[in-house]
Amino acid sequence: MKVIAFHVLHDANICICVNGEVRVVLELENFKREYKQTDSVRLQFSKGNNSVNQAAFQTMAMYKTQLLSQVIYKSEMLLGLLIVNRLVLSLAVLIIHESKLDVLNHALYILGLFQVRYFCSAPKNAQFREQWEKAIDEVTKYTGIHHFDVAVTSWVMPSKRLILQELVECDKWIAVDHHLCHATLGFYDSPFQNALILSYDGGGNDGTFNIYSGTRKDYKIQLIKKIGLNLGTPYRQLATCMPEVTGKTFSNDEPTNYMRFAPLALSGKVMGYAALGKVRKEWHQELSDYYKWFVTPLQAIFSLGDQLNLNLEPNALDNENARDLAASSQKVFEELLCAEVNKCLCTLRETGQDIDGIVLTGGCALNVNANYEVAKDFGYPVHVPSAPNDCGISIGAAWQVTPPIQHFPTQYCGLPLHGLDSLTKLAQERNARVVTITELAEIIANGAIIGIARGRQEFGPRALGHRSIVCYPNKQELKDKINRLKSRQWFRPLCPSVTVECARDIFEVCSSSEGAVVKSCISSNGSKGWIPASPYMSFAVPLTAEAKEMFPAISHFDGTARLQTVSNEDEPWYHSLLVAIGQKTNGKEILLNTSFNVKGKPILNNVNTALEILDNNQSDTLDYVLIEDYLFQKSL
Ligand SMILES: [Fe+2]
Structure with missing residues (x-):
């Protein structure tokens, strides 16, 4: 049974499953950089005098250098623009005034995004079609599946479902409820x-x-x-x-x-x-x-x-x-x-x-x-689950049609890096070399901050070692440096990855299980007490007094840390790296782990973006980037 499923509102996502096995999931916020660019426009808009004309001008200034749309003047589109709202009117006037009719198509698209961000209204159907056509193309190309037995949507306007029906070859369409999708993903993932x-x-x-x-x-x-x-x-x-x-x-x-x-x-x-x-x-x-x-x-x-x-x-x-x-x-x-x-x-x-x-x-x-x-x-x-929020709706929807027969890990079901075909050439040009896990652990143990981009992208809001910035968290200044690199607020915590074997050395065990069977929790040596298994960074657990002292960069103000427990089954490469870190340091198998992105940009999924972040970080916060197994240094 081939199933394609959609969630089309905020945190939009699409997935393809075959007999309950998730072949790919694509989160549109990560996929469409344009979404994030509107955040910058929003910031300018909100800091200004709230003038509609100013916002329109800023939008045009930001985009006109990138506008390569076909030069087509369509009078009915202009008419449509004029009647939507004041912002659209101002843009239309600006377009006419500057004789930039070639940008009309793109302006329509940007306005669709404006409508989502400012007015919480759905984009016009033209933009909706464009966004989803690209996303469907991406996932069908990746899986090689172009015809589906069932397509599932949750909570979508009929006019938008009609558009999806035109874009996807499918025998049957069904609609499912929102919370049942959350529940279905959560249960079958457990x-x-x-x-x-x-x-x-x-x-x-x-x-x-x-x-x-x-x-x-x-x-x-x-x-x-x-x-x-x-x-x-x-x-x-x-x-x-x-x-x-x-x-x-x-x-x-x-x-x-x-x-x-x-x-x-x-x-x-x-x-x-x-x-x-x-x-x-x-x-x-x-x-x-x-x-x-x-x-x-x-x-x-x-x-x-x-x-x-x-x-x-x-x-x-x-x-x-x-x-x-x-x-x-x-x-x-x-x-x-x-x-x-x-x-x-x-x-x-x-x-x-x-x-x-x-x-x-x-x-x-x-x-x-x-x-x-x-x-x-x-x-x-x-x-x-790894995506309890609406990012996980499409898998929950697909699993209502065909549940997974056995536990199927979903946390790395995103797409592989784009631009991998040029990786070897880039590595040669920049003198990047293949490093072993032991060499990498040595570099990290010596204080380096490293961006990692390997394998398939994570599914859900947390970076789990495939698109992560990592370091050994033994100094407070590392937290401040990384927060500056990512322009994050100073009070936001940075989180650790630890091996399941080492978690009890770093976190306070809880002993209040009252005799219940605690199968999914970590215990060792037969001693009482447990720590919740947290492969997707789902729990904030108190650190031991020793760990708070030893690892200030991941200790939050309340003495907790939102841990990722890593087992060999979860991610063998990342688990091995953590073990090697323990061998190179004081035995604690731990890394600080935060998502590999910078302000205003989604978590990266492109070789060139990874290198751009490395080359452009002015304060040299990021020392290296590991792409697959190649270690890159900043370009001189
Ligand atoms: Fe929800």
Whole structure:
């Protein structure tokens, strides 16, 4: 059974599966650089005087050197432009004024992206067709499969599905529900036979917080209940009033728009930021009510502000209150999640249903602190898939048609590097040499920071050793250097990869399993206690006192680190590198691991991009780039 599946909204993705085996998954945010370029435009737009004309001019200035579109003047397209909105009107006037009619086609495309980013509306069908035609072409070429038995979509407008139907040769089209996709990916990606599955996020077509049971024996995932609780949106909304988190990028003229359409990326930032604050007990009740009764962003956040006597307009909080609010909100988030898990487990016990694990999925399952609380509190192993957010929807959709017969690892299902055919030539021109794992470990142990680009791209938001920047994390200054290289905020944590064998030497073991079978957790030497298996960086676990001292670059402000546990089965090359690092240092098999990209750019997937980042890093933060097995130095 050949299946192609689509998720067409934010975090858009497409995958191809054959009999449940994932052949490839493509995340459009990584694929289409143009998406990220609009972020820079957005920044300029928001810093300016909010003049539509200025934004239009900046857009044109940014793109006109790159515009190579066919010189075709279509009067009906211009007419279409004129009636869309003020921004389009300004661009059209600018195009006519400068006689740049050749850029019309490209301007249409850019405007489609503007509409997604600013107005949260879908792009026009012409741009939608162009984006998806490219993506479908890429994945069908890679797999060599051009005809499908079934195509699956989740939550798509009928007009857009019609376009997809024109682009894909397929016998049958079906539509599936959003949270069932999250649940399906989470369960079949887990090691469990019978699991409780919680899928929660800022909202899908079928709810915000759904609970399922999964049984592998008969491939059944059944909805137990839907809870009218939205933890995702209110968590993100609160971040808008914290200037250190937002970086103050919003339009002063339209603060409520910024709050209403708060960027998704704020969730991850505020999660790291929460470690700086202290939990205020006196805010607990109001924050709980804010989450429980959250309906519309503006009403909820302003009435919370009144109750707490805080100004919660965008960027209005002072840093002390902002940090404490982040910490208090995180605490309430965790408590509300754990309360739901507890209720579900009580019900299962009453009905005599056995489970061997809990699956957390949906965008909120990127909250690594909450994941650890559930793992710690209930005595069951917890599994989070590599893409619990909407990046994973297409695989969940495909697996509803044909589930995988056996566990199928998905974390490296992306595309191989583009430009590999020129790698040998580039290596010769730049005197790059093939290095062994032992040589590489020696270089890293001596303090080098290395960009790694090997094999197929990761699937999901975390870099797991194929598109990673790594170093030995024994100095605080390494964290500061890498955060500068990537233009990340100073408070955001950098995370470690550790071998499963060495994890207990670096992290505090948890002993609260209360006799439950903890199959997926790491234990050794028969001693009590465990650490959650975390092959996809899904849990923030406390470091030992010794490790905090020894590895300051990966120790977050609350003494935790979001670990990636690496086994030989997960990734043999990366596991061997970690073992070699242990041999070259003090026995600790650990590396700092962050995604190989720079600000405004997606995680790289191109040989030339890797070398550009190496050559352009002004402060010489990045010492080498490893592409496949070739080690490149900066070009002189
Ligand atoms: Fe979702």
